[in-house]
Amino acid sequence: MKILILGAGAVGGYWGARLAQAGIDVTFLLREARAERVRRDGLVVKSPRGDAVVPVKVVTRGGEGGPYDVVVLACKAYDLDSAMEAVAPAVGPDTVIVPMLNGHAHFAKLDARFGAARVAGGLARISGMLGPNGEILHSGASGVSFGERDGKPARPALVALDAACRKAGIDGGLNPDINQDLWDKWVMLGAIASMCASMRGTVGDIVAADEGAALMRETLDECCRVAAASGHAPSDKVRGGIEKGLTTAGAKTVASILGDMEKGGAVEAFQIVGDMLARARAHGIAAPNLRFAYAHLQAYEARRARKGLK
Structure with a gap:
């Protein structure tokens, strides 16, 4: 399974770093400045669950390395428009998009752009922030939740993502009542x-x-x-x-x-x-x-x- 994560902040960075540590095929889509730092230094994680410096794959254009099985949007909700433009080239016929944004307003935009069938529900309960040098300062909770918004059985990509989370020690995972x-x-x-x-x-x-x-x-x-x-x-x-x-x-x-x-x-x-x-x-x-x-x-x-x- 190939995963693309847009953003390497407290949520996307911590989640993706732990997935990469577990041997999951994860790529980060980042802006140039952040991409340069992560390529040079890796993702630096400071956490009660263990500090780590994790080398990861980084791209600055969504079309690189795609299409992906899962595209995770780990950005702020006010950056959604630019995020959709960035990930669009990474979305293939069977790609599932998992937005980890707050609230519900983003679903209307994502459904209109990619089709509701491609867009799952998702949320994060990962406590942390970025440090002054871009390090991920994880402070405790490390849970994610995702699932089908229409209540149907989870598609294979989400089942595989759930298995990847378990392997990486990420709490939560697939939720049949994500709404x-x-x-x-x-x-x-x-x-x-x-x-x-x-x-x-x-x-x-x-x-x-x-x-x-x-x-x-x-x-x-x-x-x-x-x-x-x-x-x-x-x-x-x-x-x-x-x-x-x-x-x-x-x-x-x-x-x-x-x-x-x-x-x-x-x-x-x-x-x-x-x-x-x-x-x-x-x-x-x-x-x-x-x-x-x-x-x-x-x-x-x-x-x-x-x-x-x-």
Whole structure:
């Protein structure tokens, strides 16, 4: 099986490095600067599960080395348009595309470009970030989840990808109910991103405020009601786990969107918060906290645009 991974950040880089260590045929599609560094230094992984320097195959054009059995999109959601252009030459008649993007908005674009039959569902629960020299600083969780969005039995490429993950020690893998898993993650992200971006603090900082825990629960409830109206309400166990994680006193947990804002970078405002709000409105669900959070994020984006930032 041949796998192409677009991106070598915390998600794609860690996942692909572990697959390559396990002898899986993995190629990374990278921009020139990142490609040059990875060709020279390999993928440098620092992890509680073991540090490593992994030599990997790198291309800068999607047509090189293809077609591939699986194309993994491990980019930010706001880079989706350029990502689709980059991977298009790598997509053959039997290629399955596995997007590891946040939210649900990307599926409409991918389906329109490649056809829904080619596009699986996917998400990552890999904790980490890139260090100052491009090293992958993995900090704990290392799970991925993928599967058929139409509920049909998994095609051979996804079965093979699941086997590769097991060989590489990657948690999760093939999920026959990927749509519910996607909603469960989005519910969590919608709540934590809205609150961390608006309150400019960690979960612990927010919970320490007089109304912080109540506001967090209200925001989570808004997201859960949207999921339920869409036919994918989280189970009581899942919701309870999310609520516990988002209301724990002293927790250092923080949404990555806040880190992006503090660096003055681009953010997944629509994909995580705005699209959830739009779906709430479509179902007639009042979502005042999501409304405030998205306005806050839009104001941030307007300020970046005024400065000419992309």
